[in-house]
Amino acid sequence: YLDTRKPSNFPPGPKWFPIIGCAWQFHKLQQKKGFIAKASEELALKYGPLVGIRIGSNRIVFVYGLRATQELLTRDDLQNRPDGIFYTSRTWGKRRGLIFTDSDYLREQKQFVLKQLKQLGFRKQIVVRSIEQEVQGIIDNLRKGIADRAGDGLFQIDDLFGVPILSILWKFMVGYKYGSNEKEMKELEAIVKILFGNSLIVGAPFSHFPFLRYICPGYSGYNEYVSINEQLTTFLRKTVNEMKATYNPNMPRGFIDSYLDVLQADQKMSSFSEDQLIAVCLDLFFAGYETSSKILSMIFLLTLLHPDIQKKAQVEMDKVVGRSRLPTLEDRPLLPYVESIILESLRMFAGRGFLIPRRAMKDSTLNGYFIPKGTFIQANSGGTLLDEGAGWKNPKTFDPERLMKDGALNIPDNFILFGLGKRRCLGDTLARANIFLIVASLIHIFHFKPAPGSPPALEIVESFTPSLKPFKAFVTLRQPFGVNSS
Numbered sequence: 001y002l003d004t005r006k007p008s009n010f011p012p013g014p015k016w017f018p019i020i021g022c023a024w025q026f027h028k029l030q031q032k033k034g035f036i037a038k039a040s041e042e043l044a045l046k047y048g049p050l051v052g053i054r055i056g057s058n059r060i061v062f063v064y065g066l067r068a069t070q071e072l073l074t075r076d077d078l079q080n081r082p083d084g085i086f087y088t089s090r091t092w093g094k095r096r097g098l099i100f101t102d103s104d105y106l107r108e109q110k111q112f113v114l115k116q117l118k119q120l121g122f123r124k125q126i127v128v129r130s131i132e133q134e135v136q137g138i139i140d141n142l143r144k145g146i147a148d149r150a151g152d153g154l155f156q157i158d159d160l161f162g163v164p165i166l167s168i169l170w171k172f173m174v175g176y177k178y179g180s181n182e183k184e185m186k187e188l189e190a191i192v193k194i195l196f197g198n199s200l201i202v203g204a205p206f207s208h209f210p211f212l213r214y215i216c217p218g219y220s221g222y223n224e225y226v227s228i229n230e231q232l233t234t235f236l237r238k239t240v241n242e243m244k245a246t247y248n249p250n251m252p253r254g255f256i257d258s259y260l261d262v263l264q265a266d267q268k269m270s271s272f273s274e275d276q277l278i279a280v281c282l283d284l285f286f287a288g289y290e291t292s293s294k295i296l297s298m299i300f301l302l303t304l305l306h307p308d309i310q311k312k313a314q315v316e317m318d319k320v321v322g323r324s325r326l327p328t329l330e331d332r333p334l335l336p337y338v339e340s341i342i343l344e345s346l347r348m349f350a351g352r353g354f355l356i357p358r359r360a361m362k363d364s365t366l367n368g369y370f371i372p373k374g375t376f377i378q379a380n381s382g383g384t385l386l387d388e389g390a391g392w393k394n395p396k397t398f399d400p401e402r403l404m405k406d407g408a409l410n411i412p413d414n415f416i417l418f419g420l421g422k423r424r425c426l427g428d429t430l431a432r433a434n435i436f437l438i439v440a441s442l443i444h445i446f447h448f449k450p451a452p453g454s455p456p457a458l459e460i461v462e463s464f465t466p467s468l469k470p471f472k473a474f475v476t477l478r479q480p481f482g483v484n485s486s
């Protein structure tokens with residue numbers, strides 16, 4: 001804590017003060033720039049692609065730029081996640097789950113979840129049917145809203161997606177038939193929203209200054225963080241108990257049953273336990289909800305701001321899908337323009353935040369600098385997705401055409417949306433299926449128009465991942481279904 005000396009050849013950065021390190025300078029910069037990712041970009045402009053700071057007890061290196069990020073993501077010695085109370089107080093003081101565990105433990109668990117996502121999700125169609133059911137639910141709600149208002153309806157767009165996304169994850173866990181009930185999902189969403197609203201990907205004051213949890217557990221955010229995580233794990237434990245009570249090895253329902261199969265086996269693998277099952281479900285909600293629901297809001301905001309792009313997507317779908325049915329996943333390869341809107345929106349969204357932090361598992365070097373064991377490493381996605389240095393022309397402009405060539409998708413190699421290497425996202429196939437079916441179906445059936453007087457703007461607010469300010473839009477029905485041309 002008292003050490004103000006930087007290790008030799010540590011990445012450059014602001015001066016370190018006793019105890020607080022750079023916390024004060026960084027806080028001021030964050031306030032000036034509006035959010036942390038912008039503050040780290042500013043530091044990169046001043047000091048270069050690697051910036052070394054210390055916040056309380058933690059040494060942190062910010063990474064900005066394509067080359068350094070690619071190296072970070074693929075280097076074996078930099079694959080660990082941070083340790084400490086921020087990461088363990090959510091799971092009974094232990095390192096559990098997928099996102100904040102390491103090494104063989106993680107490998108065993110990650111492989112199992114990936115296999116289940118593949119088998120239950122897509123081969124057995126559980127996930128596809130769940131997504132289609134949720135899409136139909138959103139469509140019905142919008143139609144009803146439009147009818148109730150006897151004409152055009154004004155809707156809170158950012159509210160449309162949270163519950164459907166949670167329900168899809170939920171059905172993967174418990175089984176399609178056992179489904180979700182909307183009231184329960186709304187309650188769950190309210191808890192998850194508080195969790196994300198109160199924490200940042202770079203941690204919380206009590207994670208950098210752990211003594212704060214004793215001195216001011218309320219003010220430092222510690223009490224609320226622990227209580228929210230407890231509510232979620234209690235909810236999940238209740239579910240697991242209910243599933244256990246009705247478990248039948250001959251009738252697997254969903255992911256939780258498959259996990260219970262392993263727990264019942266004579267020779268279960270070492271990392272498998274009931275606590276770990278709950279922590280995995282917690283992480284699937286954690287990683288899957290926030291990203292997917294926020295990106296959906298971003299896509300609809302961008303299509304509102306670019307009516308020509310919305311129109312072009314509708315023309316493509318009318319041609320390929322016709323007006324007698326909804327788009328399906330089989331249509332996806334034939335709808336490259338819709339896909340380009342989604343990917344370009346993902347670039348605009350993910351580029352405003354960070355990847356999940358890493359921790360050096362031994363003394364290492366990165367980009368020529370010394371990274372001592374235990375250092376947290378935080379890659380700013382802006383450097384790979386929203387920067388000219390990574391090969392993007394006019395990177396801040398929303399332009400789906402940049403991902404198209406001769407009428408087909410043309411994705412550049414530098415497009416790192418879901419990470420690389422061992423810590424790569426395991427939900428990318430699910431996320432892309434969700435997002436595609438929701439976006440394609442809604443744009444196929446409805447027109448989205450800005451509300452007069454409150455035209456939305458692309459303004460980001462600080463939260464766990466970049467968030468948009470709430471916004472409304474007019475939603476009108478396009479040409480009715482059953483008519484086979486537009």
Ligand code: HEM
Nearest residue numbers: 098099287288291292356417418419423424425426427431
């Ligand atoms: C558009 C939506 C999504 C985006 C943009 C996204 C992106 C990412 C990224 C960039 C990482 C970090 C990789 C790294 O640290 O190098 C990650 C990790 C992860 N994602 Fe996703 N993700 C999305 C949706 C999902 C969904 C739906 C799930 C779950 C079903 C999920 C589960 C995970 C998990 C468990 C990890 C941690 C993997 C590990 O630590 O090894 N993600 N995701």
